[in-house]
Amino acid sequence: MGLDMYLRGEKFVSKYDHSQQAPEGGSLEVKRPVIDGFEVSEYILDMGYWRKFTPLHKYIVKVFAGDVDDCQPIHLTNLDCNRIAQALRDGGLPDNEDCNGCFFGHPEWWDEDRLNGEEHAKVFDKAAEWVESNSWNTVTYQASW
Numbered sequence: 001m002g003l004d005m006y007l008r009g010e011k012f013v014s015k016y017d018h019s020q021q022a023p024e025g026g027s028l029e030v031k032r033p034v035i036d037g038f039e040v041s042e043y044i045l046d047m048g049y050w051r052k053f054t055p056l057h058k059y060i061v062k063v064f065a066g067d068v069d070d071c072q073p074i075h076l077t078n079l080d081c082n083r084i085a086q087a088l089r090d091g092g093l094p095d096n097e098d099c100n101g102c103f104f105g106h107p108e109w110w111d112e113d114r115l116n117g118e119e120h121a122k123v124f125d126k127a128a129e130w131v132e133s134n135s136w137n138t139v140t141y142q143a144s145w
Contacts, residue, residue, distance in 0.1 A: 003104050005057055005143045007048035007127060012136035013040050047130075047139065048123040052105030053113045055093035056120065060084065060141050062094070074141045081128035081139060085121035104145075 017028045032039040050056060061069045064080055076084070087093055093114065096107040113120070131137045 003052045003054060003057060003143060003145045005048075005050040005053060006046070006141070007123065008140050008142070009045035009047050009127065009130060010138045010140065011043045011045060011134075013042060014136070047127050048120075050113070050120070052109055053120075054099040054104040055096070055110050055114065056084075056088070057104075057143055058094045058099050059087055059092070061143075064141075069143075071142065071144050076127070076131075076139045076141055078128040078132040078139075081124040081131065085124035085128070088117040088121040088124070091117075 013032050015029055015032060017030045032041065034040065060074060061067060063083070064076060065072065065074045091114070096110055099107075099110060127139045131139045
């Protein structure tokens with residue numbers, strides 16, 4: 001058991017190709033992919049995963065979830081992702097003393113994760129670019145323990 005942290009992208013699959021016009025006007029209807037006999041309306045993309053990186057978790061919960069930590073999905077905009085990336089680069093995460101929890105790991109692990117802040121920040125940079133690229137793309141952070 002322990003803190004598992006997921007960053008996921010949700011990509012909507014439209015029934016219409018808005019880049020092509022239908023002969024009668026409007027957008028051209030297209031077939032969605034089918035899985036197990038059902039149309040796919042959304043893809044879930046695994047964008048990032050962390051294990052017991054509690055300072056990052058505490059930062060996201062405090063800043064974007066009003067300090068409510070119920071393993072709820074936390075929706076992030078491109079600006080939110082940019083802000084998280086900046087906190088990872090600038091040492092803006094909570095201090096180790098503020099990161100205690102039954103399943104939340106150990107300060108030595110957190111220090112190692114902090115040393116790799118640039119790599120972690122790149123995950124959020126990429127997520128920010130992706131969500132900005134299409135208004136139907138969304139990014140969600142969720143943890144479990």
